[in-house]
Amino acid sequence: xxxxxxxxxxxxxxxxxxxxxxxxxxxxxxxxxxxxxxxxxxxxxxxxxxxxxxxxxxxxxxxxxxxxxxxxxxxxxxxxxxxxxxxxxxxxxxxxxxxxxxxxxxxxxxxxxxxxxxxxxxxxxxxxxxxxxxxxxxxxxxxxxxxxxxxxxxxxxxxxxxxxxxxxxxxxxxxxxxxxxxxxxxxxxxxxxxxxxxxxxxxxxxxxxxxxxxxxxxxxxxxxxxxxxxxxxxxxxxxxxxxxxxxxxxxxxxxxxxxxxxxxxxxxxxxxxxxxxxxxxxx
Amino acid sequence: xxxxxxxxxxxxxxxxxxxxxxxxxxxxxxxxxxxxxxxxxxxxxxxxxxxxxxxxxxxxxxxxxxxxxxxxxxxxxxxxxxxxxxxxxxxxxxxxxxxxxxxxxxxxxxxxxxxxxxxxxxxxxxxxxxxxxxxxxxxxxxxxxxxxxxxxxxxxxxxxxxxxxxxxxxxxxxxxxxxxxxxxxxxxxxxxxxxxxxxxxxxxxxxxxxxxxxxxxxxxxxxxxxxxxxxxxxxxxxxxxxxxxxxxxxxxxxxxxxxxxxxxxxxxxxxxxxxxxxxxxxxxxxxxxxxxxxxxxxxxxxxxxxxxxxxxx
Amino acid sequence: xxxxxxxxxxxxxxxxxxxxxxxxxxxxxxxxxxxxxxxxxxxxxxxxxxxxxxxxxxxxxxxxxxxxxxxxxxxxxxxxxxxxxxxxxxxxxxxxxxxxxxxxxxxxxxxxxxxxxxxxxxxxxxxxxxxxxxxxxxxxxxxxxxxxxxxxxxxxxxxxxxxxxxxxxxxxxxxxxxxxxxxxxxxxxxxxxxxxxxxxxxxxxxxxxxxxxxxxxxxxxxxxxxxxxxxxxxxxxxxxxxxxxxxxxxxxxxxxxxxxxxxxxxxxxxxxxxxxxxxxxxxxxxxxxxxxxxxxxxxxxxxxxxxxxxxxxxxxxxxxxxxxxxxxxxxxxxxxxxxxxxxxxxxxxxxxxxxxxxxxxxx
Numbered sequence: 023x024x025x026x027x028x029x030x031x032x033x034x035x036x037x038x039x040x041x042x043x044x045x046x047x048x049x050x051x052x053x054x055x056x057x058x059x060x061x062x063x064x065x066x067x068x069x070x071x072x073x074x075x076x077x078x079x080x081x082x083x084x085x086x087x088x089x090x091x092x093x094x095x096x097x098x099x100x101x102x103x104x105x106x107x108x109x110x111x112x113x114x115x116x117x118x119x120x121x122x123x124x125x126x127x128x129x130x131x132x133x134x135x136x137x138x139x140x141x142x143x144x145x146x147x148x149x150x151x152x153x154x155x156x157x158x159x160x161x162x163x164x165x166x167x168x169x170x171x172x173x174x175x176x177x178x179x180x181x182x183x184x185x186x187x188x189x190x191x192x193x194x195x196x197x198x199x200x201x202x203x204x205x206x207x208x209x210x211x212x213x214x215x216x217x218x219x220x221x222x223x224x225x226x227x228x229x230x231x232x233x234x235x236x237x238x239x240x241x242x243x244x245x246x247x248x249x250x251x252x253x254x255x256x257x258x259x260x261x262x263x264x265x266x267x268x269x270x271x272x273x274x275x276x277x278x279x280x281x282x283x284x285x286x287x288x289x290x291x292x293x294x295x296x297x298x299x300x301x302x303x304x305x
Numbered sequence: 306x307x308x309x310x311x312x313x314x315x316x317x318x319x320x321x322x323x324x325x326x327x328x329x330x331x332x333x334x335x336x337x338x339x340x341x342x343x344x345x346x347x348x349x350x351x352x353x354x355x356x357x358x359x360x361x362x363x364x365x366x367x368x369x370x371x372x373x374x375x376x377x378x379x380x381x382x383x384x385x386x387x388x389x390x391x392x393x394x395x396x397x398x399x400x401x402x403x404x405x406x407x408x409x410x411x412x413x414x415x416x417x418x419x420x421x422x423x424x425x426x427x428x429x430x431x432x433x434x435x436x437x438x439x440x441x442x443x444x445x446x447x448x449x450x451x452x453x454x455x456x457x458x459x460x461x462x463x464x465x466x467x468x469x470x471x472x473x474x475x476x477x478x479x480x481x482x483x484x485x486x487x488x489x490x491x492x493x494x495x496x497x498x499x500x501x502x503x504x505x506x507x508x509x510x511x512x513x514x515x516x517x518x519x520x521x522x523x524x525x526x527x528x529x530x531x532x533x534x535x536x537x538x539x540x541x542x543x544x545x546x547x548x549x550x551x552x553x554x555x556x557x558x559x560x561x562x563x564x565x566x567x568x569x570x571x572x573x574x575x576x577x578x579x580x581x582x583x584x585x586x587x588x589x590x591x592x593x594x595x596x597x598x599x600x601x602x603x604x605x606x607x608x609x610x611x612x613x614x615x616x617x618x
Numbered sequence: 619x620x621x622x623x624x625x626x627x628x629x630x631x632x633x634x635x636x637x638x639x640x641x642x643x644x645x646x647x648x649x650x651x652x653x654x655x656x657x658x659x660x661x662x663x664x665x666x667x668x669x670x671x672x673x674x675x676x677x678x679x680x681x682x683x684x685x686x687x688x689x690x691x692x693x694x695x696x697x698x699x700x701x702x703x704x705x706x707x708x709x710x711x712x713x714x715x716x717x718x719x720x721x722x723x724x725x726x727x728x729x730x731x732x733x734x735x736x737x738x739x740x741x742x743x744x745x746x747x748x749x750x751x752x753x754x755x756x757x758x759x760x761x762x763x764x765x766x767x768x769x770x771x772x773x774x775x776x777x778x779x780x781x782x783x784x785x786x787x788x789x790x791x792x793x794x795x796x797x798x799x800x801x802x803x804x805x806x807x808x809x810x811x812x813x814x815x816x817x818x819x820x821x822x823x824x825x826x827x828x829x830x831x832x833x834x835x836x837x838x839x840x841x842x843x844x845x846x847x848x849x850x851x852x853x854x855x856x857x858x859x860x861x862x863x864x865x866x867x868x869x870x871x872x873x874x875x876x877x878x879x880x881x882x883x884x885x886x887x888x889x890x891x892x893x894x895x896x897x898x899x900x901x902x903x904x905x906x907x908x909x910x911x912x913x914x915x916x917x918x919x920x921x922x923x924x925x926x927x928x929x930x931x932x933x934x935x936x937x938x939x940x941x942x943x944x945x946x947x948x949x950x951x952x953x954x955x956x957x958x959x960x961x962x963x964x965x966x967x968x969x970x971x972x973x974x975x976x977x978x979x980x981x
Contacts, residue, residue: 039418067522075458116344123340128331142352146553148574149597152581152590153358176351186307196703200691203697204717218707239556255442265562277443288438292431331689
């Protein structure tokens with residue numbers, strides 16, 4: 023509580039908060055401005071006079087148009103979408119089943135297995151990418167979306183499992199017991215009673231998994247080589263630089279458009295997203 | 306009317322015949338095994354197996370297309386004697402430490418600010434998370450453009466404000482590069498800390514603050530004696546998780562500097578990539594990757610220890 | 619025909635023995651109540667009959683068929699839970715139809731049965747609603763309806779009325795009794811409330827620490843408790859207890875303590891003679907004490923100092939001090955007594971109970 027003088031409120035609240043917001047969001051504003059700014063305006067040295075970098079009076083869609091027509095951007099978008107959706111579906115499937123088993127069934131080593139899955143959540147991709155590259159090559163999965171569709175679940179499943187476990191634990195076990203007395207087998211009770219009730223959790227996990235897949239870079243960089251196979255993050259960073267020249271207009275357009283699907287999904291499910299972020303920490 | 310249908314006596318219905326599959330699935334242990342099979346298979350194949358392979362690679366001299374022979378700990382010795390590796394050690398540690406401290410401090414501050422009621426709170430909270438949501442590589446590209454030596458908007462701003470007269474080469478100056486990279490990491494990670502710490506703050510009942518205020522504690526004291534201790538559990542979990550991610554960071558540095566200039570921003574991950582994938586020395590690369598492992602182990606042990614303690618409570 | 623028999627049933631969770639050697643025989647159409655304090659093993663026993671807990675040793679039979687290894691869905695039973703356990707994502711109709719759907723009944727059949735059950739319980743209007751839109755009492759009825767539609771052989775109740783407020787509880791108790799009369803299905807009912815046990819049960823089982831204390835009809839348990847625990851558990855206000863010494867003098871047996879000197883009546887004296895010179899526990903219910911008049915014999919009463927007077931309207935409860943014991947007497951509303959007054963209480967000799975000091979069994 024900041025009681026007292028208005029200046030205190032301004033000094034200790036409005037100013038800091040606004041500063042944070044501006045600093046956190048400025049790069050995105052910069053992305054947008056650069057995308058619609060014509061080349062002539064873009065390349066003005068930082069110390070030239072009469073130069074207002076924060077606005078343009080001649081917005082243009084040239085960069086976006088060039089991006090979509092002259093590069094493989096649309097292909098990358100399609101690739102990334104397919105990979106993200108597939109990986110999300112696989113991870114949700116595994117995570118749902120595993121989460122249920124770990125939270126509602128009693129069996130030996132349940133605790134240890136849960137711990138192991140939790141540990142795999144912490145293993146960073148940078149530890150595994152070199153041997154994984156070799157394995158992918160051996161399985162002949164290199165340079166195909168399958169390399170990613172199968173490896174992304176490695177960091178998505180632990181999270182989904184963890185989140186679903188938390189969700190399942192909040193559903194009273196009497197519901198299942200009642201279903202089983204009513205005549206349902208264990209797995210029917212799981213399918214018809216528990217899963218429908220957990221739909222909000224499934225939504226949260228799915229959204230988070232989708233954004234995590236979209237964000238992944240290292241595996242995509244290492245496992246994919248031909249331009250047609252690349253995902254948006256890899257494509258934008260590697261293919262839009264021709265001969266050491268950075269085409270910033272297109273680069274920022276690519277960055278902007280590449281961020282839109284994720285931002286779109288996020289905007290509809292903010293509450294779910296925040297729930298999963300905080301849920302992942304509360305464990 | 307309905308008495309007869311409900312009260313009609315009938316012989317006890319024995320159990321219907323159940324097929325062997327149904328009976329198997331009724332058993333908790335078999336059902337659990339079946340449900341866990343896909344997960345265990347995927348994780349085993351693409352985490353456990355590569356991990357073991359990585360360790361094995363590090364004790365051979367394999368290269369791309371050339372299977373290796375066992376060389377014991379030679380790779381580790383080579384890597385340790387490698388000057389660049391030593392620089393990477395220093396860089397990674399500094400990078401992680403500085404970034405984490407700032408992310409925690411700033412994240413906490415922001416969380417405290419957000420913990421009030423004001424108009425547009427929900428929208429603000431939603432927007433605050435954007436740096437964390439938007440794909441790292443893409444937002445990092447924006448920063449790279451912002452840091453561009455010739456066209457940097459930051460330089461423009463500082464010049465206009467009279468703070469600088471010559472240009473600042475954020476990413477090209479070996480003395481500045483690491484700091485620039487740390488700044489971007491802080492920018493990216495700060496919202497994650499803020500949101501999770503905010504959730505932690507919201508579980509602290511305001512009555513505790515009120516009681517402390519009545520007892521005579523001022524804002525800073527209230528924070529130190531009421532807020533901080535109660536927030537510690539969440540803080541710990543968030544920090545531990547963030548540390549391992551930052552320590553193994555790749556995307557940020559790769560896009561901004563590629564490890565340069567002159568290895569000023571070389572981290573474990575980027576160096577491993579350079580050596581393992583760039584030059585094809587798989588075994589060396591794997592060895593460098595393993596440098597992340599001790600920290601991972603420490604974090605895991607810490608977390609497990611902490612969870613065990615929490616469960617006891 | 620649905621007889622439920624428990625033979626030497628035991629249940630342990632690692633080192634904790636929750637149910638010890640329970641032998642029970644529940645007849646067809648009987649309403650059997652399991653009552654006792656929390657932790658006494660009643661719920662565990664019920665869950666073993668349901669198949670929700672495994673049986674550590676012993677057998678459970680329904681109609682002479684051993685059901686130990688049958689999963690819950692194959693036992694042809696229905697259960698009503700304390701928290702109703704209604705499926706939140708389904709409507710009332712779907713909740714009630716679920717069990718029948720699982721057993722592959724056809725649509726018309728299901729519709730008929732659900733409608734019948736809804737009519738019996740008076741919830742026809744609620745069929746399309748979701749559980750969160752219902753009050754506590756309505757939810758309880760839906761839970762009952764869900765159990766009824768299946769026409770099971772045995773009903774199991776796990777403290778179904780505990781979550782209702784007092785007034786609703788009384789109402790539902792009456793409805794449950796009427797329902798049982800109508801349906802005639804064998805039922806096992808678990809509760810910690812002795813009023814429910816007394817009013818609902820055809821027979822009552824009192825349990826404590828996993829052991830069966832006594833089985834019998836409610837009044838049988840009330841009037842002839844087998845041990846001190848049962849005597850003190852049933853009845854409100856509870857039975858008064860005093861530790862007394864048995865003395866053989868003046869041509870008879872006397873129960874003596876500080877402030878108490880009661881002559882033990884004929885038949886009881888015969889059983890008590892073995893305890894001459896020893897200490898036993900004497901018990902007398904509050905309603906069997908009354909303010910002494912000249913007609914009451916001296917040897918069947920004692921002096922008491924009134925400490926608290928509780929006027930309930932239908933009766934007056936007197937908390938009195940008798941020597942170093944405190945007792946409660948329940949007297950008619952017309953009696954005029956003041957606090958700190960000293961009066962004499964007389965007891966009904968047929969209603970004296972004596973319990974062994976160590977084993978607590980009735981003498």
